[in-house]
Amino acid sequence: MIQAEYYNIFVKIIDQLAVLDFLPPVWKFILASVIAALVFFHVIAIFALVAIWVERKVAGHIQDRLGPMETGWHGVLQTLADAIKLLIKEDIIAGGIDRRLFVLAPVIVFMTALAVFVVFPVGENFIVSDLNIGILYIVAISTLVVPGIIMAGWSSNNKWSLFGAMRSAAQIVSYEVPVGLAIVCAVMAAGSLSMQTIVESQAGGFWNWFIFSKFPFGFIAFFIYFVASLAEINRTPFDLPEAESEIVAGYMTEYSGMRWSFFFLAEYGNMLAVGAIATTLFLGGWQTPISLLSFIPGPVWFTAKTMFLVFVHIWLRWTLPRLRVDQLMYMCWKVLTPFAFVSIFGIGLWMTF
Amino acid sequence: MIGKDIIFIIFAVITVGSAALVVFSKKIIYAAFSLMLSLFGVAALFVFLNADFLAAVQVIVYVGGILVLILFGVLLTVKISSDNVISHLSQRIWGSIAAVGMFVLIFIAITRTNWTILDKSEDVVYYPQSEAIGIQLLTNYILPFEVASILLLAALIGAMFLVRPENK
């Protein structure tokens, strides 16, 4: 578990602090992990605050309105005000609810969103833990969200919640297939499961990014990953589990206050996460597009690319209607999966010859 | 290395404790979610053994696949409005005999194994496993690998055949 090979920026920082010399290395590691978790919790929280504001503003301008304008400059503090409101809101647990599971569910869902952030290569030397099986770790952690959502839906003792949970679980389990296959494309091209290695193998200009370098297979894989990841995180046009016009709010129907905002944080954390994964796998991670621009540090590029993908998520949400359940499954099994196999095959051929 | 031991003990307690919950909890849904925790604890123990690939696969297959299947089974077979999804402890005697027998077998196996190989080298050198597993699977163990995949394919086709609507 604690290996020298796991390069950890937080461990490195803690090691250099002379004040903490009395601690044994294991404790230092634990301390570093706790700090990393806190840092990422705040990254998600702050990102969610900003992203919700951006989403509202983008939605507003797309719909010929202005969005929030009152709190702070152009309403930047609006989400903060909403967050405070949610924090001080009464914590309602309705009767007939399975209390233990009800309380546990948002924690599990949020935890999975948080845990994914460990392996993102933000910069050349900026990664919490460069796991050897980084991308596999991400796939493994993201499966954990399914029991969490089922837990939320079942414990709410509400038929709409159960519908939402069922839809969500079926959707996430199904879409793991095209997501996995699209990831395999990038892994095949890089020849490694480690996130940092995948990024490094895309060095030297944007034509070496996997989205362009193995054209068109890389592009197809990226497209499949992007679409399927939208479904994995329940965003429009695949937001059936929380489709308000059909099943009220899905598995979140009975939640309110802070517990509800945990689901919300997890949703935005997931948006950030899939954006970051797509950036790492297909858009060259922290690599600069052309060497002229290499004076801009890697983390900036990584953030910019991720934010662009998040913007596309928002943009799509305010454009498209919602699919039906059977069409969702049709798209997964009969469109995305075959094309993912085609691109795996193509990249395999490409790598061989 | 007291810290490492503490972490190990925490995960061991989680694994064993939630396994016990699986057996003793009255509500089936609690048992199912405890199983998730137990499987997750096992994955953590795999990490302790430097088997990170195995840990990830454990989570993907067991938590993401089998556990979700169990949960679906529980949810779809029982009305949600009825709260009494109770499991009964029946056949205690046979069950405990089987459990004790299993424990004795494993205990004997542990005591008889020669663990000294690991003691010699104080710091175990970590090397990536996924690559080695991949190479082994596609060279030495290609036949079992393919047989397993054919088995799974057969299961898939069988499942599709079973759920197909009857011809009218």
Add this chain to the structure above:
Amino acid sequence: MPEIKTDDVYIELGKHPKAGFATDDMILQMGPQHPSTHGVLRIECVTDGEIIKKATCHIGYLHRCFEKHAENVMWQGVIPFTDRMDYLASMGQNFSYVITVEKLMGIEVPERAEYMRVITAELQRIASHLMAYGTYGMDIGAFTPFLWAFREREYVLDLFEKLCGARLLYNYMWIGGVSHDVYDGFAEECMSFLDTFERVVFEEFNPILTYNKIFIERTANVGILSPELAIDYGITGPCLRGSGVDWDLRRDDPYSIYDRFDFEVITGKGEMGTVGDCWDRFMVRVLEMIESVKIIRQALQQMPEGPIMNEKIKKVIRVPAGRVYGRTEAPRGELGYYLISDGKGRGPNRLKARSPCFSNLSVLEEISRGCMLADLIAIIGSLDIVLGCVDR
């Protein structure tokens, strides 16, 4: 009578020994507080998973005793209540009531007032269909078209506000004429709105929602309402025309001055799926807005000068004894009023409103059988009901 086999019944109930699994139905109470029942409608769904086996409508949550109340107010006092029947198409409701009373009184309405009535009724049809367009998009999951539709509807409401002072409940058409004459510049403002509106429909509304592939997949071949079934259930308006029945009261039973205008009656053609599916009903509304634009253009050009009220109308209206049924093509279908007067009272002795929404909603149970939960939402949206009109 088709023969019913016991096995079929058992299979339908999921309890047949050969069916393998003994499944149970779930009863889902949709509404009265549900985002897409378009008001306070409760639908009791018997579902098998996501498949609807039976959807029973329970109405009456918005019942306001309008018909009984109308017996206790003066003839002109009923008009504000008709406003509140179908609150999204108040002009159409006013129109129907006033022409019924005028029929009973046997009076003529000045030319200018007739033109004003047609213009406002058609503008109201545009506003109402815009609302149908927007909320239907929202039912299907697209939020942006909803607000764009509202933006356009806002221009219509602005025109109405300048014209008669109210934005939603107008009380504009009075017995014997209209309440306000046009203000200066009404024709120009109206024309400029119509020009931009036509462009917006073809450049924004149609590409973003009507011809969106996801939208087509969600609505085509869903909730098919065959012409025979539609006629059997007394469906009227765009829902009937969506089933391919060429019937429009404006053309087939002309009232007011509709016989002077040149317009087409839009019918569903099954362009994307079967005739009479949700997409057809939706498309009929979109194209009807364009036809309304045509009618308003003609009316604005032909509008004569003159009085706007019949001079014979006193402040206290006396209506001779008799009974009469008058009907118009309201945005949601045939809206009829049946009035009985004994010639002595200051108001109607009995009023019965034949509301289009009530009849249109009645077919829901028939066409939603066997569809999915998401389709049920699509069907309700495509019927375009207003609960104020259903419950009265």
Add this chain to the structure above:
Amino acid sequence: MQSVNQYFLNIYIAIKSVLIGMSITFRHLFTKSVTVQYPRERLPIPGTSRNLLLNKIEDCIGCDQCVRVCPVNCITMDTIKVFPEDDLGLASDGSKKRLWLPRFDIDMAKCCYCGLCTYPCPTECLIMTDEYEYATYERNDLVFKFTDLDPIQIAELKEKDHIRSMEKEKKKLETAKQAAAKPGKNGGKSGEGT
């Protein structure tokens, strides 16, 4: 082959329509918004707008037409006939005012803003203004009282009116008695009985 073509055609149409939709929404990101920031910016209210009811009480002749036509009975009016010694002056249209108005209440919580009451008003004193921000915390505050008489005056008037009606009653009784006394005893008896 047909279905294979259809499959690819569907994918093509789907991607194309999504891209068209996205281009339209992207264009709208940069268009001017059509909303206003309400408390600070306001849209002009047209002159015909129907909002708060206002009764210019000095012009009101108490003809009761508005009360009768109101479909929701939101106007309540009490009237007292003028006494011979009073002179209430003329209304703006020249007609003589013959009624005291101790009470003219409009319950704006009930009002349905139909404007029917303003139409029959002979002196055009009941009008709908363009004031629309009059939300209150108490429902009773929505009852607008328009009378220009103070409570003491109203009490005096009521007292006076009461006396007058009593006198009238008395007079009536007397005339009835006299009328009854003339023809015969039967009518007189019934008159005494009352």
